[in-house]
Amino acid sequence: MVSGASSNIFVGKLKDILEYSIEEPLNYLVNWGRLYALWPVHLETACCSVEWGAVSGPRYDIERWGMLAAFGSLRQCDVLVILGTVNRKMAPRVRMIYDQMPEPKYVIAMGACAVSGGLYFDSYSVLQGVDKIIPVDIYLSGCPPRPEQLIEALIMLQNKIRISKIS
Amino acid sequence: MVETSNTESTLIEREQKLAADLKSRFGDVLEITIKSKRIKIKVKSERLLDIANYINNELGFDHSTSVSGVDYPNSKEFEVVYHLSTYGREDFRDIVIAFSTRISRDEPKTLSLINIWPSVEYSERETFEMFGIIFEGHPKLEKLLLPEDWNDIPPLRKDFKPPGR
Amino acid sequence: MSKLSLSVGPQHPGSGHMRIILTLSGDYIIEAIPDPGYVHRGEEKLAEYRNYIQNIPHLERPVVLDATGAIFPYVLAVEDLMNIIVPERAQFIRVIMAELNRIISHLYYMAIYGIFMGHSTMFMWPVGDREVFIDLANTIAGQRVTYAFLVPGGVRNDMPEKVKEQADKACNYFEKRLIEYEHIFMNNPLFEKRTKGVGILPKQDAIRLGVVGPTLRASGIKSDVRKDDTYSIYNQLDFEIPVSNACDSWSRAWIHMEEMRQSMSIIKQCLKRIPTGPVKLNLKQIKVPPGESYSRVEAARGSLSYYLISDGGKVPYRVRIMTPSFRNLITIPYIMKGVMLADMPPTYWGIDYWPVEADR
Numbered sequence: 253m254v255s256g257a258s259s260n261i262f263v264g265k266l267k268d269i270l271e272y273s274i275e276e277p278l279n280y281l282v283n284w285g286r287l288y289a290l291w292p293v294h295l296e297t298a299c300c301s302v303e304w305g306a307v308s309g310p311r312y313d314i315e316r317w318g319m320l321a322a323f324g325s326l327r328q329c330d331v332l333v334i335l336g337t338v339n340r341k342m343a344p345r346v347r348m349i350y351d352q353m354p355e356p357k358y359v360i361a362m363g364a365c366a367v368s369g370g371l372y373f374d375s376y377s378v379l380q381g382v383d384k385i386i387p388v389d390i391y392l393s394g395c396p397p398r399p400e401q402l403i404e405a406l407i408m409l410q411n412k413i414r415i416s417k418i419s
Numbered sequence: 420m421v422e423t424s425n426t427e428s429t430l431i432e433r434e435q436k437l438a439a440d441l442k443s444r445f446g447d448v449l450e451i452t453i454k455s456k457r458i459k460i461k462v463k464s465e466r467l468l469d470i471a472n473y474i475n476n477e478l479g480f481d482h483s484t485s486v487s488g489v490d491y492p493n494s495k496e497f498e499v500v501y502h503l504s505t506y507g508r509e510d511f512r513d514i515v516i517a518f519s520t521r522i523s524r525d526e527p528k529t530l531s532l533i534n535i536w537p538s539v540e541y542s543e544r545e546t547f548e549m550f551g552i553i554f555e556g557h558p559k560l561e562k563l564l565l566p567e568d569w570n571d572i573p574p575l576r577k578d579f580k581p582p583g584r
Numbered sequence: 585m586s587k588l589s590l591s592v593g594p595q596h597p598g599s600g601h602m603r604i605i606l607t608l609s610g611d612y613i614i615e616a617i618p619d620p621g622y623v624h625r626g627e628e629k630l631a632e633y634r635n636y637i638q639n640i641p642h643l644e645r646p647v648v649l650d651a652t653g654a655i656f657p658y659v660l661a662v663e664d665l666m667n668i669i670v671p672e673r674a675q676f677i678r679v680i681m682a683e684l685n686r687i688i689s690h691l692y693y694m695a696i697y698g699i700f701m702g703h704s705t706m707f708m709w710p711v712g713d714r715e716v717f718i719d720l721a722n723t724i725a726g727q728r729v730t731y732a733f734l735v736p737g738g739v740r741n742d743m744p745e746k747v748k749e750q751a752d753k754a755c756n757y758f759e760k761r762l763i764e765y766e767h768i769f770m771n772n773p774l775f776e777k778r779t780k781g782v783g784i785l786p787k788q789d790a791i792r793l794g795v796v797g798p799t800l801r802a803s804g805i806k807s808d809v810r811k812d813d814t815y816s817i818y819n820q821l822d823f824e825i826p827v828s829n830a831c832d833s834w835s836r837a838w839i840h841m842e843e844m845r846q847s848m849s850i851i852k853q854c855l856k857r858i859p860t861g862p863v864k865l866n867l868k869q870i871k872v873p874p875g876e877s878y879s880r881v882e883a884a885r886g887s888l889s890y891y892l893i894s895d896g897g898k899v900p901y902r903v904r905i906m907t908p909s910f911r912n913l914i915t916i917p918y919i920m921k922g923v924m925l926a927d928m929p930p931t932y933w934g935i936d937y938w939p940v941e942a943d944r
Contacts, residue, residue: 296600298623298940299648302729305692306718309711341566342601342622345594371642374583374633375626376574377565396729456813457878482794484880485906487891502878502891506791506805513813515878517891538794541913542906549628564621564943575629584633 282418286330286356287410288318293329293353295346298336300363300396312399317406326352331409332386337365337372338379350386358413360390360405367391434458434514437478445470459517464529467520471535479508480516483532486542488550490577495524497552501532501539522552531557549575585609592928594622599696600939604916604932608925616920618913624943631903636662636870639900641732647907647941648730649689652681653883655734658903660815661877661892662736668865674738675817676858681724681733682881683847683854687758688717689884690840693936697837698769700929701778706769713761716754723747738864748855755848762841770838779833783919783931786831795915796908797886798843799935801827802835809882820857823850833934840936872896885909885936909942 294304307314308321315321319331326349338346350359361382364370369380382388389412392405431453438451438458449470450461462470474480480503489498500519505511522529531554533539543554544563551573554560562569572579588608594601601622607615627646631639640655647654656678663670691714698706718728724743725731733740769775785795790803800807806827810818826842828835874896880889886908893902912935923931 293595295595298600298625299645299730301600302648302692305695305711306715309715310708311712311715337623337625339566339622339624341624342594345622349595371645372625372630374581375630376571376579376581377624377626398728459876481791484794484887484889484911485891485904487902487904489893489902500891502889504794506800506807512807515813515880517876517878536794537792538911538914541910562621564624566621574626579629581626581629581633 279418283414283416287413290319290331290358290406290409291329292319292321292331292333293326293349294321294333294335295338295349296335297338297342298363298365300336300366303396303399303402304333304335304362307399307402312403314403314406317403318410319406327354329353330356331358331360333360333362334366334382336363337370338382338385339377340379341377343379343385346382347385358389358409359386360392360409361388362392362397362402362405364393364395367393370395431455433511437514440478441470441473444473456513457515457517459519462518462520464520464522467530468532468535471518471532474503474516474518475535479511480505481507481536482538483536483542484515484538486539486546488546488552488575490524490550490575492524492577496521497524497527497550498522499529499546499552501536503536527552528555529553530555533557549573551576587614590925599933602937602939602942604920606920606925606928611924611926613920613923613925613928616917618916620913620939620943622943623940627944628903628905632899632901635898636736636872636900639903640735641730643903643905644730644732645940646905646944647883647888647938649692649938650685650884651730652678652685652734653689653881653888655732656682656883657879657881657888657890658892659734659736660879660881661890662870662872664877664879665872665875665892665894666736666870668737668867670738671862671865672817672859673742673861674863676854677724677739677743677863678734679816679818679821680851680854681721681731681739683850684717684721684724686847686884687844688714688721690844691717693840693933694765694769694837697930697933700933701775703769703772703775706765709761709765713758716757720747720750720754723750735864736870737867738862740864742863751851751855755852759845759848762845765841770834770841776834778927779837779930779934780830781832782923782927783833783934784831785915785919789915789918790831793914793918794911795886796911797936798836798839799912799915800886801825801839803831804829809880809887813880815879815881821850821853833931836934836936872900883908885938885941886912905944907941907944909936909938910944912937913942 361367366382372378390405390409394401434453438453448463448466452459484502484504487500498519498521500517503516503518531543543557546552547560548562548565590606590608592604594603603619605617606613643658644651644654691710695707695710722728724747725733785803787804790800806825808825823846826839872894874894876893878891880887889906891904895901
């Protein structure tokens with residue numbers, strides 16, 4: 253009754269049913285939980301950190317979009333926001349901070365200096381873009397970017413998380 | 420700003436008196452230039468400590484605002500400039516003295532003035548790492564701002580070209 | 585009691601990158617050694633490869649909160665070498681922008697002071713009130729944070745008409761808010777317990793170490809570059825210098841609050857007396873003759889000075905920047921002795937140290 257060909261079809265259909273009924277809703281549920289509760293580590297380097305302060309304030313309020321500036325320990329944070337220039341003395345420490353965060357983790361590079369060196373393209377001491385040492389998810393350019401652009405970067409990151417697979 | 424020669428001479432009266440005082444004490448070791456509220460004194464390195472002590476104790480210039488190094492590769496010299504100001508003497512508070520000395524570029528060494536003006540501690544360290552000038556008598560002459568593993572020539576010299584230029 | 589060496593490392597939120605190596609005995613600090621350099625970008629070298637106008641947006645970036653205070657001495661030095669006189673209306677607009685930047689910088693200081701004490705209301709209120717003044721700066725200069733507004737010969741553009749009304753509204757609103765800040769923060773018993781008598785810098789040490797800014801005035805020395813070595817039109821204006829003899833962290837915060845009041849009074853006086861006229865000289869090109877110039881200005885954190893050497897070419901020969909944070913760095917081993925570890929962040933922030941400015 254159960255021959256070789258029909259058992260293959262049976263296993264294939266079972267996989268489809270399981271995927272449709274369990275894996276997709278589970279993906280949706282876990283990603284929903286992650287994207288509205290992002291805790292950032294902010295590397296308050298330079299000029300862009302002033303706009304970070306403004307965006308956590310009462311007028312631009314990034315907390316209503318899901319990012320709470322919790323000032324907690326690194327071991328319970330998801331997002332690393334690089335706010336400005338990273339130079340050669342600081343680069344090993346940035347790598348250490350990135351390694352200390354648990355998975356899943358995301359990186360936003362904010363400002364022209366973090367994206368590609370920016371205004372300091374010929375400096376002897378500035379790293380030309382932070383993606384030389386850590387993988388970056390969202391690039392946000394500007395010098396400094398306005399607070400509304402930072403909120404747009406957060407929404408793009410949330411869209412990216414929403415369609416990702418958790419396996 | 421120069422209006423008439425009458426007001427110009429009263430504008431720089433105090434500076435002229437200070438310059439005359441120093442010239443009468445130390446003679447030809449000094450070379451002085453005067454502008455309104457700014458005096459520049461160039462000193463030969465043998466009498467550096469004596470003149471610095473006199474400016475601190477007798478004239479009352481009690482702290483240094485900055486230490487700068489300047490590179491003159493054409494005449495093979497470095498110039499070390501100390502800018503001095505005062506809080507104690509209220510009638511001299513707007514005057515700034517630029518106290519400078521020239522040293523050779525191949526063997527850059529000079530005496531540290533940290534025992535006279537303690538405020539030069541971090542500025543002398545920065546001039547050391549940016550130009551390679553050694554200040555004898557400084558308690559901790561190490562890197563301050565550059566990365567710990569810097570192994571190129573000191574970056575503010577004129578023969579150091581920035582990467583990409 | 586055995587000693588413990590603790591490295592308060594380069595990454596800490598709220599302040600910027602700067603490491604302090606502490607030696608503790610129990611709960612008390614016995615030695616503190618600063619370790620700057622984590623934001624060093626090489627500004628002095630880069631300034632020798634850009635011409636006099638290209639340097640302006642570039643030299644604003646270290647002192648980003650007080651951008652006008654960073655560029656003011658640079659344009660004064662260039663104008664001194666070129667021997668030109670700036671029109672009156674431009675001088676009044678420069679002073680208005682400088683005092684506005686002083687208020688904006690001091691509000692950020694109060695906000696971060698609140699966060700370091702754990703008082704999150706004191707973070708939200710100043711950051712929100714700061715937006716009122718940033719909007720005013722936006723109306724005058726066209727940008728939120730870094731303006732590139734001052735040029736040798738004047739300012740870039742004229743102010744629009746509605747600035748006077750907007751400034752009156754902002755100052756009236758903020759004067760009432762300052763009284764509320766005093767109620768919740770300055771007279772708060774916890775804040776007083778943690779900062780009164782902590783972080784003492786005696787008067788003799790302050791003179792010997794050459795400190796500047798509110799740290800100097802909190803140690804009993806009445807000195808301010810706007811009165812001592814006056815520049816622009818400050819000798820025509822009427823304002824006071826707050827001074828305190830207590831030499832501790834509480835009085836440094838108090839001086840910041842009083843200076844904001846004086847700045848609002850200066851802005852109102854300038855808007856009443858500003859004349860009409862051109863706002864910049866029509867210079868065909870910036871040609872700087874050879875020479876040296878030293879100029880200084882009272883920026884928000886203290887006295888900022890430039891030593892500019894020109895050899896007659898298109899680019900400067902040497903630009904030496906001396907910022908107030910670098911001059912106040914020397915006080916850290918002195919004020920931290922005997923302080924409890926939990927009180928270290930407010931003591932450190934009290935001297936208004938901004939790491940980007942100190943490292944340039």
